[in-house]
Amino acid sequence: MLNTNSETFSVGILGLGLxxxxxxxxxxxxxxxxxxxxxxxxxxxxxxxxxxxxVDSVKELVLKKPNVLFLCNSLSSMPIVLSQLEHNIDxxxxxxxxxxxxxxxxxxxxKEANLANCYVGAHPMAGSEFSGWEASCNELLDSALWxxxxxxxxxxxxxxNVLHVITNVCKxxxxxxxxxxxxxxxxxxxxxxHVVATALANVLCNNPNRxxxxxxxxGSWRDMTRVSLxxxxxxxxxxxxxxxxxxxxxxxxxxxxxxxxxxxEDSAQNSDxxxxxxxxxxxxxxxxxxxxxxSKSKNISKKHLEHGCECDSCECDSSSxxxxxxxxxxxxxxxxxxxxxxxxxxxxxxxxxxxxxxDSKYSYEFLVRKNANMLKFMR
Numbered sequence: 001m002l003n004t005n006s007e008t009f010s011v012g013i014l015g016l017g018l019x020x021x022x023x024x025x026x027x028x029x030x031x032x033x034x035x036x037x038x039x040x041x042x043x044x045x046x047x048x049x050x051x052x053x054x055v056d057s058v059k060e061l062v063l064k065k066p067n068v069l070f071l072c073n074s075l076s077s078m079p080i081v082l083s084q085l086e087h088n089i090d091x092x093x094x095x096x097x098x099x100x101x102x103x104x105x106x107x108x109x110x111k112e113a114n115l116a117n118c119y120v121g122a123h124p125m126a127g128s129e130f131s132g133w134e135a136s137c138n139e140l141l142d143s144a145l146w147x148x149x150x151x152x153x154x155x156x157x158x159x160x161n162v163l164h165v166i167t168n169v170c171k172x173x174x175x176x177x178x179x180x181x182x183x184x185x186x187x188x189x190x191x192x193x194h195v196v197a198t199a200l201a202n203v204l205c206n207n208p209n210r211x212x213x214x215x216x217x218x219g220s221w222r223d224m225t226r227v228s229l230x231x232x233x234x235x236x237x238x239x240x241x242x243x244x245x246x247x248x249x250x251x252x253x254x255x256x257x258x259x260x261x262x263x264x265e266d267s268a269q270n271s272d273x274x275x276x277x278x279x280x281x282x283x284x285x286x287x288x289x290x291x292x293x294x295s296k297s298k299n300i301s302k303k304h305l306e307h308g309c310e311c312d313s314c315e316c317d318s319s320s321x322x323x324x325x326x327x328x329x330x331x332x333x334x335x336x337x338x339x340x341x342x343x344x345x346x347x348x349x350x351x352x353x354x355x356x357x358x359d360s361k362y363s364y365e366f367l368v369r370k371n372a373n374m375l376k377f378m379r
Contacts, residue, residue, distance in 0.1 A: 020072025021136025
């Protein structure tokens with residue numbers, strides 16, 4: 001059993017908005033020691049009542065030497081925040097992470113601040129059209145999948161620390177990939193849909209029948225336009241930070257829509273075949289979603305009682321192959337749901353640089369849940 005003693009392991013949260021606030025509340029609920037700083041302190045009294053230890057500055061937060069420090073501030077403020085961390089962070093103890101939806105740009109900013117060797121990117125796949133501390137709640141992260149991103153400089157013990165927070169404390173799931181794969185994937189399933197939802201809302205606002213249409217709107221419209229209710233400047237910032245990937249996907253979507261429009265404009269007999277082909281093309285996706293509703297992952301070999309599911313285990317050591325192994329695991333649809341190692345966690349000493357060098361043969365066991373339906377979808 002992993003030691004989650006609050007006196008042994010601590011987490012820092014910089015920024016108590018929607019994600020930072022939700023993460024802080026969830027960690028505090030699990031009796032993890034949580035230090036937090038927010039530029040405006042109006043929520044501090046509420047936070048303290050939840051067991052969150054609030055501090056008055058970025059410097060004070062980092063000097064608490066949390067094992068993991070999550071940057072939950074906006075990307076635009078990242079350079080200023082990183083400059084305050086650069087000369088105060090104890091890299092032998094603290095692993096730096098974040099919760100942003102774009103990873104390549106953050107890693108570049110971290111490198112410019114000379115903090116790359118203590119950074120592990122993180123992105124919880126959870127959110128809301130609302131924002132701020134008032135909208136945050138520990139339930140926001142229920143069953144959330146986190147994407148962790150690494151590069152050739154990332155140390156395994158730092159990934160292990162972040163995974164401990166995510167899987168063992170928050171009871172969430174994770175995959176480990178690289179920045180490029182993350183940003184392209186996030187553009188596909190998040191950033192592009194925000195643009196599409198906004199475009200749909202724009203079409204509605206410019207349509208002369210908009211008042212009638214709004215009254216007729218039901219599930220399809222609600223589901224497709226929910227994220228258009230997000231603060232438009234927040235959406236704009238998110239999309240522009242991943243502009244290259246989003247623009248490529250929008251061109252691809254435009255081609256699909258142009259194909260559909262041409263198909264519908266064609267009154268010839270062969271248009272029926274084209275229509276059937278168009279609407280049948282995503283058959284594999286529909287079958288996958290249907291199978292996911294019917295059952296959970298069944299391609300398993302071992303019972304993991306603590307998380308209430310069955311799983312396999314995968315060992316990684318500090319050799320260079322661990323990055324590739326974890327990326328391949330993610331590509332197969334596998335999720336990390338727990339982590340342990342054979343010494344420091346059980347002693348309550350947690351991973352620190354002086355206990356693990358990148359050359360040592362120190363192994364970690366990742367508890368991995370397989371998704372049989374994903375394997376079918378991939379084929």
